[in-house]
Amino acid sequence: MTTTKLDPQAALAELQESKPERVTLVVLSGDMDRVMSAFIIATGAASMGMQVTMFFTFWGLNAIRRPGMSSQASDWLRRMFGFLNKGGADTLPLSRFHFWGLGTRLMKLVMRRNRMPGVPELMEIAKDLDVRFIACTTTLGLMGITKDTLIDGIDQFAGVSTYLAEAKEAQVNLFI
Amino acid sequence: MHSDVMLDTLGLFCPMPIIKTSKKIKELAIGQVLKVISDDEGIKKDMPAWCETTGHQFLGLEEEQNGGTIHYKTYVKKSK
Numbered sequence: 001m002t003t004t005k006l007d008p009q010a011a012l013a014e015l016q017e018s019k020p021e022r023v024t025l026v027v028l029s030g031d032m033d034r035v036m037s038a039f040i041i042a043t044g045a046a047s048m049g050m051q052v053t054m055f056f057t058f059w060g061l062n063a064i065r066r067p068g069m070s071s072q073a074s075d076w077l078r079r080m081f082g083f084l085n086k087g088g089a090d091t092l093p094l095s096r097f098h099f100w101g102l103g104t105r106l107m108k109l110v111m112r113r114n115r116m117p118g119v120p121e122l123m124e125i126a127k128d129l130d131v132r133f134i135a136c137t138t139t140l141g142l143m144g145i146t147k148d149t150l151i152d153g154i155d156q157f158a159g160v161s162t163y164l165a166e167a168k169e170a171q172v173n174l175f176i
Numbered sequence: 177m178h179s180d181v182m183l184d185t186l187g188l189f190c191p192m193p194i195i196k197t198s199k200k201i202k203e204l205a206i207g208q209v210l211k212v213i214s215d216d217e218g219i220k221k222d223m224p225a226w227c228e229t230t231g232h233q234f235l236g237l238e239e240e241q242n243g244g245t246i247h248y249k250t251y252v253k254k255s256k
Contacts, residue, residue, distance in 0.1 A: 021229075044191040047198035048229040116189050125195060 020051045022170035026163070029176055030059030031095035032104060032119060038176045039122035045172070046129035053170075054126075055163045057136035060176075061145055062087040063119065064133060069149035078144030085143060089120040089151075127153055134158050177236060177251050179211035180204065186247070190218050194226050197252070201232065204254045209235065212250045215242075223250040231256050 023045040027038050042052045056064050065087025073079045097103035111118055117125065127133075134156045140147070147157065156162065167173045183200045185193040193214045201210055212223065220237060227234035235251035 040191050043195055047191065047195045048226055049198075050229075114189065115187050117192065129195070 020049060021172075022166070023050050023052045023172040024163070024167045024170045024174070025052070025054045026173075026175045027054055027056050027060035027063065028058050029095070030062040030092055032092035032107075033095050034176050035060065035063045035089075035092055036119050036122065038174075039119060039126055041174065042131050043122060043125050043129055046126065046131050050172075052126075052129075052131040053134060053166050054131060055134045055136065055166075057139045058143070059085075061135060061139060061143060061150075062092060063089050063123070064135060064151050064154060065145060066149055066151050067091060072146040072149060073144035078142075080144075082144035082149075087145070087149070089123055090118070092119060132156070134162065177211075177238065177249075178209060179251060180208040181210050183210060183212045185212060185214045185216075185219075187215065189216055190222065193219055194222055197223070197226065198230070201230075201252065201254055206254050206256065208254050210252045210254065212252065214248050214250070215245045217246070217248070219248050219250060223252065227252055 023042070025038050025042055027035060029035065038054065042054055046052050062085065067088030067090060069087070073082055092104075093101070094104045094107055097107075108118060132155045133153065135147075135150060135154050135158075137157050137159055140157070147154075181200065181204055183196060185196055188196070193212060193216060197210070197212055200212075204210055212219070223237075224234045226232075233253040233255045235253055237251075238249040240247045240249065
């Protein structure tokens with residue numbers, strides 16, 4: 001019988017070596033420019049070999065909603081709220097100069113002409129680079145958004161402790 | 177400067193050149209050199225920073241005036 005010798009010091013060093021740096025992003029805003037910045041940082045960090053977690057809450061949840069899906073909430077008040085609060089990565093408004101949609105549409109046109117990826121494209125890249133998406137369950141309920149109206153590929157449905165457990169281990173934590 | 181593989185990111189903005197670089201470098205063997213061409217000035221600082229974080233070796237930068245735009249050629253040696 002052969003036994004493999006394990007040097008604890010070397011094993012620890014190897015573990016520390018292989019442990020990737022971590023980034024967490026809280027995406028509270030549903031503004032197109034802010035969400036875009038969040039995804040640019042997320043994809044950039046993932047390309048640098050970091051492990052990235054994005055925690056979507058409040059208006060940020062609109063970014064991970066399937067377009068055109070209306071709320072399936074049980075009571076009318078939340079259903080109404082879900083109806084008024086349109087979702088979908090492609091329908092997010094600019095934080096400034098939205099001008100009832102015109103400003104945002106012009107900005108998207110400029111971006112397309114310059115071959116700049118928009119929120120939906122950046123989101124695809126993020127998923128491709130194994131960025132983890134967490135949806136906040138409390139605000140999902142509060143805003144009348146049901147799980148089945150979110151995009152596929154949400155890694156977790158969780159709350160503040162999950163976020164903090166992640167953030168505690170991370171080197172970069174941003175609130176957007 | 178010598179390079180084994182070339183990556184064209186002309187017309188692409190941050191973070192696309194870096195994302196494409198991180199994907200492309202996986203196709204190289206250790207010791208091979210990747211040349212990344214970009215017209216985004218940010219690459220001058222971003223590529224050395226990417227190399228430092230990922231552990232690849234940044235070999236250098238060449239700038240080439242091309243009509244109205246400058247083409248930045250960065251060289252990265254795959255080190256791990």
